[in-house]
Amino acid sequence: MKEILSKDNQKYAKECLNEALNIGLKFKLNNNFKEKKYTEQNFKELLKIPKKGTELKELLKNFEEDILPYCSNFSNENFMGFPDAGNSIAGISGALLTDFLQQNLINSSFCAPIATYMEIAVIKWLREIIGYEIKPINNIWDVGGIITYGGTGSNATAMLLARENFKKNTMKNGVKNPSNYKIVIPKGIGHYSIRSSSMWLGCGDNIIEVETENFRYNLEALEETLIKYRGKIMSVVAYVGDSRTMTIENLKAVYKLVKKIDSNIWLHADACHGFSLAFSKKLRQKIDGIECFDSISTDPHKVLTIPYCVSALLIKNPEKMKLITSTSDLIMQEDYAWGQITPFIGSKSWVSLKIWFMIKNIGIENIGKMIEERCEIAKKFADMIEKSDDFVLINDININSVVFMYVGSKKDILRNEDIEKLNKLNIKLHCKMMDKGIYHLHKFSLPDDRGVLKKGAIIHPLRYMSGNPNINTKNLENVLNYIRTLAGEIDE
Ligand SMILES: Cc1ncc(COP(=O)(O)O)c(C=O)c1O
Structure with a gap:
């Protein structure tokens, strides 16, 4: 059987596996974290049972064209919500x-x-x-x-x-x-x-x-x-x-x-x-x-x-x-x-x-350095937020999570900004971000334990988590500017 690996079809197997590898590499190194947004309509198509087989090279091509654009790329520099980049070459x-x-x-x-x-x-x-x-x-x-x-x-x-x-x-x-x-x-x-x-x-x-x-x-x-x-x-x-x-x-x-x-x-x-x-x-x-x-x-x-x-x-x-x-x-x-x-x-x-x-591959000492850099870049991002006029930092940086909210103007906070309004704004920003698929940040509910806005209130902040060694401070400046642009679109 051509589909089952044997000594007779090594060349074919190698060609197919090389192609799979190329698709994987191309995907991981892609510029966007997601190309297209998936809909329920596409899902119905997927449910159709394949009665007849498809030759593997053709299947790989179809996969690359029809499926891959809808996949989230955790190792992309714009994917900032989670640290699980999965991009160690030795790990792969x-x-x-x-x-x-x-x-x-x-x-x-x-x-x-x-x-x-x-x-x-x-x-x-x-x-x-x-x-x-x-x-x-x-x-x-x-x-x-x-x-x-x-x-x-x-x-x-x-x-x-x-x-x-x-x-x-x-x-x-x-x-x-x-x-x-x-x-x-x-x-x-x-x-x-x-x-x-x-x-x-x-x-x-x-x-x-x-x-x-x-x-x-x-x-x-x-x-x-x-x-x-x-x-x-x-x-x-x-x-x-x-x-x-x-x-x-x-x-x-x-x-x-x-x-x-x-x-x-x-x-x-x-x-x-x-x-x-x-x-x-x-x-x-x-x-x-x-x-x-x-x-x-x-x-x-x-x-x-x-x-x-x-x-x-x-x-x-x-x-x-x-x-x-x-x-x-x-x-x-x-x-x-x-x-x-x-x-x-x-x-x-x-x-x-x-x-x-x-x-x-990396060794304990250099893994230690990688983790130190990860914690450092989280602190740098927190610093950018603290120094800005329009974002507030919600947590102390212990490891690599930076929880923050867009507030428009910190002066408004001093004027006792309505938390519900800020929550709605940040939820909208996050929805817009997810919809466009260019950047990814995480969002969740959290008690304001430090009392940044109001002690104990349930807030809906955004979150960056460092982990991908490829993300640099420029990427982080860019995401803050991107949020400002999105906020401008919401105001309009
Ligand atoms: C603190 C903590 N524990 C456990 C888990 C579950 O881990 P997994 O997703 O690998 O099952 C998570 C996942 O985010 C987590 O943040």
């Missing part, structure tokens, strides 16, 4: 090879012999970088981490560990009274994956949201909560870079407080973004205390310029993985079969190869 090489090599890490000996050890190595590197203790590894339960397909998967697995640690054998016996399995998160800034995990795990919607101050736990409110619900809290979650403002929690204080009140509570650090600071000697101190937490979620596909989807959940005490071990005669009962400790995952692709390539 790893991604290509992952799919080529088809190693299945569910089992080691016959499915993925060296891949298993390389995945263990990647986890060991991350543990070392983050500051967890490194012990000899003699089997899979000694590793102290697993690779998942995203921060959501890592958080869900962390909550499963928390649940089993809290009431042993819940996996076997089921959840008896869900309201006794509470999870504590900071109010208004948590990522939905924790609430969803609680529900996926049969613990219901029993999340307790604690008041915050400047996007961190209000420690008095946290203490009151811990005392009030003593014995009913399975986990406290802290953000090492929350999804909106990238504020780093007061890690040591939260650790001391939680463990003083109940040492059995599972302390989870969602460091999907913030673990990146551990690569830099200069920035590492910002996340000191993280190594005391029972588990840590990391998202290399967000912050290390690595393509989707790969995350690592690190566990302080590797032995705890025994709490969530799966046994089946379909998984080899061997020392290094990952399938024994990777809940929610069956066949397991070698996605950690992307991390392996990227870290080997």
